[in-house]
Amino acid sequence: MLGGLLLEREGSVVTRFRTRKTAELLAYLAYYCERSHPRETLIDLLWPESSIESGRHSLSMAISSLRPLLEPQGSHSYGTVLIADHFTVRLNPLLVTTDVSDIEKALKSAGKQEREADRIPAYCEAVELYSGEFLTGYYADWIFPEQQRLEELFFYALRQLIACLEKSGEIERALTYALRAASVAQMREEAHHEVIRLYLSAGRPDALRQKYRELEQLLQSEAANDMPPPPGTPLAPVGSSLLKQAGLERAGTPERSTGALSPAPSPVALIRSPQLEPVGGAVPIESRYYVNRAADGEFGDAITRRDSIVLVKGARQNGKTSLLARGLQQARDLGCNVVLTHFQVFNAQHFQSANTMLLALAEHLAEQLDLQTLPTAHWEERLGANLNFRRYLRREVLNRLTEPLVWGMDGIDFLFPYAFSNEVFGLFRSWHDERALDPGGPWAKLTLAIAYSTEAHLFISDGNQSPFNVGTRLTLEDFTLEQVSDLNRRYGSPLNPEELRRYFRVVAGQPYLVRRGLHEMVTRNVRMPEFERRADSEDWIFGEHLRRLALMLGRESPLLETVRGLLEGRSCASWEHFYRLRSAGILTGDSSLEARFRCPLYATFLKRHLS
Numbered sequence: 122m123l124g125g126l127l128l129e130r131e132g133s134v135v136t137r138f139r140t141r142k143t144a145e146l147l148a149y150l151a152y153y154c155e156r157s158h159p160r161e162t163l164i165d166l167l168w169p170e171s172s173i174e175s176g177r178h179s180l181s182m183a184i185s186s187l188r189p190l191l192e193p194q195g196s197h198s199y200g201t202v203l204i205a206d207h208f209t210v211r212l213n214p215l216l217v218t219t220d221v222s223d224i225e226k227a228l229k230s231a232g233k234q235e236r237e238a239d240r241i242p243a244y245c246e247a248v249e250l251y252s253g254e255f256l257t258g259y260y261a262d263w264i265f266p267e268q269q270r271l272e273e274l275f276f277y278a279l280r281q282l283i284a285c286l287e288k289s290g291e292i293e294r295a296l297t298y299a300l301r302a303a304s305v306a307q308m309r310e311e312a313h314h315e316v317i318r319l320y321l322s323a324g325r326p327d328a329l330r331q332k333y334r335e336l337e338q339l340l341q342s343e344a345a346n347d348m349p350p351p352p353g354t355p356l357a358p359v360g361s362s363l364l365k366q367a368g369l370e371r372a373g374t375p376e377r378s379t380g381a382l383s384p385a386p387s388p389v390a391l392i393r394s395p396q397l398e399p400v401g402g403a404v405p406i407e408s409r410y411y412v413n414r415a416a417d418g419e420f421g422d423a424i425t426r427r428d429s430i431v432l433v434k435g436a437r438q439n440g441k442t443s444l445l446a447r448g449l450q451q452a453r454d455l456g457c458n459v460v461l462t463h464f465q466v467f468n469a470q471h472f473q474s475a476n477t478m479l480l481a482l483a484e485h486l487a488e489q490l491d492l493q494t495l496p497t498a499h500w501e502e503r504l505g506a507n508l509n510f511r512r513y514l515r516r517e518v519l520n521r522l523t524e525p526l527v528w529g530m531d532g533i534d535f536l537f538p539y540a541f542s543n544e545v546f547g548l549f550r551s552w553h554d555e556r557a558l559d560p561g562g563p564w565a566k567l568t569l570a571i572a573y574s575t576e577a578h579l580f581i582s583d584g585n586q587s588p589f590n591v592g593t594r595l596t597l598e599d600f601t602l603e604q605v606s607d608l609n610r611r612y613g614s615p616l617n618p619e620e621l622r623r624y625f626r627v628v629a630g631q632p633y634l635v636r637r638g639l640h641e642m643v644t645r646n647v648r649m650p651e652f653e654r655r656a657d658s659e660d661w662i663f664g665e666h667l668r669r670l671a672l673m674l675g676r677e678s679p680l681l682e683t684v685r686g687l688l689e690g691r692s693c694a695s696w697e698h699f700y701r702l703r704s705a706g707i708l709t710g711d712s713s714l715e716a717r718f719r720c721p722l723y724a725t726f727l728k729r730h731l732s
Contacts, residue, residue, distance in 0.1 A: 122148055123220050123271070124253025131193060139186040142167050145261055146183045147191075150203075150212045151219050152267070157209040161466065165402075166263065173535075174469060184210060221271065224250045228278060237285045244282035248298060251275040260662050262401035262637075269644050276302065283315065292323045400637045404443040406450055410611055410636060411443060412604050416595045420448045423593040424568065425455065427525055429553045430592025433572045436706035436719065438633040439597050441572040445529050448570055452527040457568075460489045460528045464535040475541040476506040479548075483513050486528075492517060507548045519563035527568045534575040534704075547586035576700040599630030599709070599719070608635060615642040620649040627656050629720035631706075637662060657726040667726045670707060674727075677701075681731070687716065688728045 164176035231243035286295035483496035628634035699713035
């Protein structure tokens with residue numbers, strides 16, 4: 122997986138796979154070969170925008186196409202390579218090796234040797250195995266931090282190897298490995314610093330002068346790639362500190378430098394320990410990259426007041442799940458019982474009727490609250506689904522809990538297309554109404570916290586049966602320029618103020634795009650000119666995200682024509698199309714007459730893709 126993805130089986134090499142997702146599945150299973158992976162996790166990782174059934178079908182197809190590539194021609198005493206059942210998928214660790222795991226084994230082997238001379242072969246093996254960047258050309262969220270981790274692991278092995286060779290008196294051999302490090306990471310100052318130090322130790326002034334000229338060229342290329350600084354600002358590109366650290370001046374003979382590299386971190390800390398958290402999905406509660414918005418404070422206030430229903434509405438990939446997670450944690454801190462239901466965990470059989478769905482929800486509650494009385498013991502067919510669920514919730518849940526219950530619901534949009542959803546939503550609304558009629562009753566203990574994207578009024582015809590027009594209603598907006606500026610500072614300010622404004626003109630405040638772009642700039646040293654040039658490319662960091670938008674539009678001809686009209690300068694004539702496109706996160710605005718693309722990047726990509 123270093124330098125690209127390549128599968129070798131019994132001497133045969135495979136570099137082409139049925140689909141790109143099939144290749145990513147193989148890479149993920151091989152990288153985390155030591156454990157089994159729930160199918161739902163793999164679907165969420167590789168096909169997050171697919172429906173439940175579509176995601177399962179895609180995973181099954183990928184597994185089917187991988188199996189003949191992985192399995193040996195004859196039987197093996199250790200069993201099959203690809204192990205999959207109805208719930209999990211994994212690779213057999215007894216039959217699979219990877220270059221990444223081999224590097225980690227080599228470093229562990231080196232650490233067990235007492236004599237430095239005995240560590241050299243193991244460090245050499247680790248260095249030689251690093252043939253390039255991890256999974257070059259792949260841009261999934263989980264890959265970026267591992268690319269950084271493995272590069273650090275490579276340089277750790279190099280540092281240790283060079284130190285051992287120096288102590289053994291093999292200066293020229295140490296220099297060979299230092300030169301390799303400098304060629305692998307040309308913008309990494311410490312690598313050039315080490316080459317200079319070893320040239321000095323080897324007594325090779327001519328080679329040192331040549332290296333000095335190469336550094337001058339590096340500085341010039343850096344300056345050429347950077348935007349010109351404001352007038353009066355001294356030019357200080359990244360590599361300029363290298364000359365000062367190494368004791369080199371722009372004029373005269375380079376001075377001797379005796380400073381060695383700073384101590385390397387332990388390999389234990391580098392193994393499976395990314396420096397930056399991955400971008401995508403819910404932001405961890407302890408994350409330093411979470412941005413608080415107005416809705417965060419309002420949500421917290423509603424939880425403290427124990428409102429009956431708290432609604433968080435926002436476009437896709439806008440941070441609703443992350444906000445919900447923080448609100449539920451606040452409820453836990455207040456001593457409340459907390460349950461979280463994500464409707465994506467349910468499968469087709471649960472969506473067959475109101476009875477199957479409500480029974481699944483009741484079992485979900487019982488499991489998370491560790492209730493001894495199961496719903497099936499109290500479910501009577503003659504009562505119907507709504508009365509059964511209402512009775513179970515009142516008698517066996519609320520009446521038995523001493524503290525309030527906050528029930529978080531995420532991905533409730535999955536319910537909207539089903540005919541029975543009006544029954545379920547009507548039941549949710551009835552709890553709000555009963556709480557108002559009987560303030561001292563059990564319903565006063567219940568708070569529903571619901572995150573959703575879909576316009577409810579497109580699916581619920583009777584407003585009196587809707588829980589989406591009562592309670593506390595919050596709208597989660599995109600980031601402002603000031604919030605993007607604050608996030609830029611948290612990432613170490615890869616963008617100066619002028620670049621930040623240009624950056625905002627590309628991605629606007631779309632939270633996923635903002636964080637993903639900043640993450641790329643920090644981890645891969647991407648400069649603003651390159652970002653502007655490649656942002657709408659299908660084979661770059663936003664490619665998968667942008668292709669999903671195009672795929673979604675391709676399935677909905679009316680929405681596709683509405684988008685084409687907007688790209689051609691026409692207004693959005695259909696309010697229904699506008700609301701659906703706004704829920705999907707493609708458009709923004711307060712009405713169909715004010716419809717506009719959520720960010721310029723979407724407009725640029727779709728105009729090129731749909732023309």
